[in-house]
Each structure stands twice: as C-alpha cells, then as structure tokens.
Ligand code: UD1
C-alpha cells in the first residue's frame with residue numbers, strides 16, 4: 207500500500223499539465239487552426255483540455271503559436287480557466303515546454319506534457335500514466351506504444367538495445383527521432399507518443415541543457431531523458447495497447463479516419479447502454495449527445511451538438527438533429543432539426559424542418575413538408591401538412607389545416623401569431639402577423655386573416671364562389687373538357703353525396 211496521501215485519496219493532482227499546441231498544421235490546408243477542426247462535434251483541442259483536467263493539475267497551460275488569435279478565442283469559450291503561453295517561433299517541443307513553463311515560477315511535484323492534436327487520448331490514460339510513474343518511482347515516464355508502422359515517430363531505445371532483446375529493457379536510454387535514427391534504430395517499433403510525465407526538478411534540469419545539434423535544428427524535449435539518465439535518474443515507459451490514443455491528426459484524411467473511429471466507439475458505447483442502432487455504419491453521434499435506454503436509432507441518423515433523446519423514442523431513418531431535446535416515446539422520421547424541443551409522445555416527419563426555437567408539446571404533431579421556427583406548439587396540437595409556422599404561439603388541442611402559412615415577415619419586421627387553445631385553422635389559410643386568434647376560434651379554409659378573431663368566433667376572409675353555367679361549352683367548344691361536360695349525368699359524385707348526407711346529420715344547420 208502506497209504511503210502517498212494523494213494516491214490514498216484517489217486524487218491525481220499533478221502540479222501542471224502543459225498542452226503543446228503551437229504547431230502549424232499546414233497539411234490541413236485550412237484557414238482554420240488545426241486544433242479547431244472537429245472530431246465528433248468537438249474541437250480537437252477541447253479533448254486535450256478535458257483529458258488534462260482529469261489529472262487535476264494545479265496549472266493547466268496551453269502553448270499556442272500558429273493562428274493563435276483563433277485558438278485563444280476558442281479557449282476563452284471552452285475553457286476560460288486555462289493559462290495560455292505563446293511560443294512565437296516553433297523551435298521544437300523542448301522550446302515549447304520552456305515557453306509553457308515560463309510564467310509559472312518554480313514548480314515542484316510533477317509536470318505532464320501532452321499535445322493538442324491527439325483527440326482520442328483519454329483522461330483515464332493520463333491518470334494511468336500518473337499512477338504508473340509513481341508506482342515505478344520514475345523521474346520521467348513516457349507513454350509508448352508498439353505500432354506496426356513506426357515511420358515518422360521518435361523510437362524508444364531501451365537500455366538493452368543491441369543486446370538482442372530490444373524493447374524489453376526496464377528503462378529508456380533515449381528517444382531517437384526518425385530523421386536522426388540509424389537503420390537499426392529505425393527498425394524499433396516502440397514509439398514515443400509525445401506524452402510524458404516528469405518530476406519537475408528533472409524537467410527543469412533537462413530543459414536547461416537542450417541543444418539544437420540534431421537533424422531538424424530544434425530543441426527536442428526528448429533530450430531531457432539523456433540528462434536524467436546521466437544524473438542516475440529512472441526513466442520508465444508506460445505502454446498502451448490502444449494505438450488510436452497516440453494518433454495525431456495532420457491532414458484531412460487522418461481527420462476522417464479519426465472521426466470514423468471515434469464515432470464507432472461512441473455508437474458502440476450507446477448500444478452497450480441499451481440503445482438499438484439499426485445500422486451503426488450510417489449512424490453518427492456527437493460526443494456530447496445523451497441517449498436513454500430503449501431509444502431506437504434507424505439508419506442514416508445523425509445526432510449532433512447537445513441532442514438528448516428520452517426512453518422509448520424512435521429516431522430516423524435519415525434524420526439529423528442538432529441540439530434537439532426529444533421526449534419519451536416520441537417519433538421523429540426523416541427530419542432535419544436544430545435547437546428545438548420535441549415533447550413526449552409527439553410525432554415529427556416525414557420531411558419536416560424544425561428550425562431554432564421550435565417547441566412541440568406532448569403528443570403534438572409536426573407533419574410532412576412543415577417548416578417551423580420560433581414556434582411554441584402546445585400539447586396535443588397538430589401542424590400536419592405543408593405549412594410554414596414561424597413566430598407562433600399555439601395553445602393546446604389546436605389543428606392547423608394543410609397549407610397554412612404563418613406570414614410572419616413583412617419585408618422589414620418579424621411578428622408573432624397567437625392561436626389560443628382548441629383553435630381550428632382551415633386549410634390554405636394565411637395568417638398575417640401580428641394577429642391573435644383567441645381560444646376556440648375557427649378560421650374558414652382559404653382565408654387571409656389580417657384581423658384578430660375573438661374567442662369562439664369564426665373568421666371567413668375569402669372571395670365568394672360564383673358559377674357561370676355552360677361557360678366551357680361557350681368558350682371552349684369541342685374541347686375535351688366540353689365533351690366530358692356534355693356526358694356528365696349532372697349529379698354529384700356518390701362519395702361526395704354520402705359525405706354531405708353524413709354532415710347533414712352532424713351539423714344540420716350548415717348543410718341544409
Ligand atoms: C514529436 C516527438 C517524437 C514523437 C512525436 C509524436 C520530439 C523531439 N519528438 O515529434 O518523438 O514520436 O512527437 O507525435 O519531441 N509543437 C509545438 N511547438 C513546436 C513544435 C511542436 O507546440 O515548436 C507541438 C505541435 O503543435 C504538436 C506537438 O508539439 O502538437 C508535436 O509536434 P510534431 O512536430 O508533430 O512532432 P515531432 O516534433 O515531429
């Protein structure tokens with residue numbers, strides 16, 4: 207049992223984490239800093255910061271350089287508490303760490319160094335690294351991995367290198383970069399991930415002695431190992447099996463690979479938590495999404511941002527939701543939605559477009575070819591077909607007829623339409639905002655409503671029907687229409703007659 211109090215607490219608490227993020231990222235060929243490119247909906251840098259936070263550093267420093275205005279602006283949004291240090295010129299990883307530590311005074315304890323562009327690296331792995339460092343009583347512990355293709359990486363040269371058992375020596379003698387390595391060294395498959403933990407004194411001492419006498423003319427952080435070993439200090443390795451965690455992203459091919467793997471892991475996590483995923487390969491779930499047990503995701507579903515889905519809900523196929531809250535047992539089919547709320551038991555789609563500020567109540571409906579924006583739609587209310595519904599305040603139990611348009615924009619201003627509880631809007635009406643249609647009121651089909659309708663009132667706002675008998679025969683003699691007209695028995699279609707008869711029983715006054 208360790209006597210270290212921090213370990214007994216289960217707390218890591220290193221003195222500092224330095225996140226190196228000053229590099230150019232030129233291979234991305236982007237106007238945007240490499241660190242701001244996203245994996246599963248989060249910037250690469252945010253993963254590094256989150257992982258770093260899990261070892262509870264007293265100081266969390268991000269070293270910025272290239273495109274630093276962008277990186278600093280982003281950091282102030284996602285992690286306003288981190289300290290930033292500037293590395294004006296990228297003279298190597300050792301120089302970057304020197305820059306990172308400059309403003310912190312003389313630290314004691316342990317300093318962890320990691321990169322801003324290894325999004326798969328987890329906080330758990332860093333915690334393991336700290337534990338291993340303490341357990342081995344090392345002065346430096348390097349996170350290493352055995353990879354099939356080590357090209358480009360620094361190679362781990364162990365003490366027994368050349369003794370016929372390379373890769374098994376207890377301590378690390380040195381790390382040699384690709385460009386500085388001999389053919390024998392290049393054959394080593396154990397690589398430096400670039401992530402390390404150092405005892406502070408060891409790191410300071412090593413940084414003082416760095417030189418640029420190498421193939422790249424840079425100050426190599428890895429050379430700190432030589433100083434430590436010369437001072438009889440222990441340098442150990444912590445090897446991890448999950449190679450993805452050490453992978454950086456340098457171009458957009460790697461970015462896509464990383465996104466695919468991250469997504470595979472996220473989808474698998476949710477399946478293990480009780481989510482049915484019909485087609486994992488076409489399902490994309492961002493890192494910040496939250497799903498309940500017994501959610502079903504059909505093929506082609508993309509859940510982005512801070513989307514959450516409650517139990518029993520079915521999403522898809524072919525649906526993209528960005529920061530949408532979906533209630534229990536709701537169904538969302540072939541829908542594109544963002545910054546919206548879908549109530550419990552509600553149905554949405556197919557072919558619905560929910561823009562920001564849509565709030566659909568419990569058991570409500572937004573149907574086919576309906577676009578909504580800043581629209582509060584109360585419990586049990588339905589907007590089933592072919593409607594634009596913008597800036598709407600809709601009560602409960604409302605029915606909005608097919609083809610209704612909420613005319614919220616006059617070319618200059620946006621205005622609100624209110625529909626009270628149990629209002630009925632006839633098909634193909636245009637509601638010209640601002641307008642208030644009070645509780646229980648009706649609007650006749652085809653109306654253009656420009657004035658308020660009082661509670662329980664009926665608004666009819668359309669031209670009356672005029673019929674000119676024999677018009678076709680007069681104006682279009684011998685046309686197909688005229689021929690059909692001449693053969694017409696002169697009776698209404700039997701199904702219409704049946705409807706009329708039925709309605710006459712239900713509403714005798716209207717159908718006399
Ligand atoms: C470095 C390691 C190498 C390791 C590899 C893992 C050294 C000398 N070599 O390689 O052993 O296998 O990482 O990826 O440390 N950075 C700065 N400022 C600089 C230089 C780099 O902030 O002046 C940052 C970069 O933004 C990047 C990280 O450090 O996030 C690594 O830089 P990169 O050039 O990719 O790695 P190498 O130096 O080639």
Ligand code: CA
Nearest residue numbers: 298299422424
């Ligand atoms: Ca380099």
